[in-house]
Amino acid sequence: MNIPNTITFSRLLGIPFILYLLQNPTAQSRWICVAIFLICALTDWLDGYLARKLNQITDLGKFLDPLVDKLLVLAPLLSLIELKQIPAWGVFVILARELTVAGWRVNQTNISGANIWGKLKTVSQIIAISLLIAPLPQNWQTSTLIAFWVSVALTIISGAIYLFPSKSESKIL
Template sequence: MVIFLVCALTDWLDGYLARKLNQITDLGKFLDPLVDKLLVLAPLLSLIELGQIPAWGVFVILGRELAIAGWRVNQATISGANIWGKLKTVSQIIAIALLIAPLGESWRVPALAAFWVCVALTVISGVIYLLPSEPLKSQS
């Protein structure tokens, strides 16, 4: 769990420093979400193998991530994550940390609840990401 949280912290620190030092690049905006996906999906796949979480919840997360990654590649400009994407990532990190922490059986229900919250936020953030930013004008 400590290694996982250190990785998550360094990922956050990288983004923070890039913004603070005005070193944001299109490559960074493309690669950072990919690193986030690897950081999240690797432990989730391991938790499936260990029987700790249901596979379909992880497949929902994986499906959203693949859909958004594919959508982003086809955009003329690469945009950074919005607040919903950031909330999704934070909720995933919290859920994974609770699921892999050696906390005992009394933490099983809160850890699973955190997992389902992160699945819900993953779906919500995906829907929001794909919605047009401006309302469609009615055609006359």
């Protein structure tokens, strides 16, 4: 395993801490969760940067990176359902898209990296989850829910674009 893939795999180590700390969501534990979540999210950028810079892009990395991203996103979202901060059906939409795209990728002979819509989806999810985890004042509740629904919308859009690329995008690939 190369350095970028090792960094990708290490991102999994933050998930148990996030889940544990969200079981007793004090203000302090929530800020710690935000910090852990953002550090893990930054490693997503770091592993991609290093893979390109060191010319270590691999099919394993193209498969492992989005899989770990999905786990990092879905773990706190499931805890936030349990805390009654977000509706389960919104998370189900995200989960359904992720499983559909993952299943689609398994059947592809050539695994492609994320397009701009997939990257926007990931960034919007990171922002939404960070806001939802953070112990923000009550007047932020509407903003955090808007961020969540924007991420759900981008999840749907990016999934549709991935599964049904336009003819002009097909020519580029």
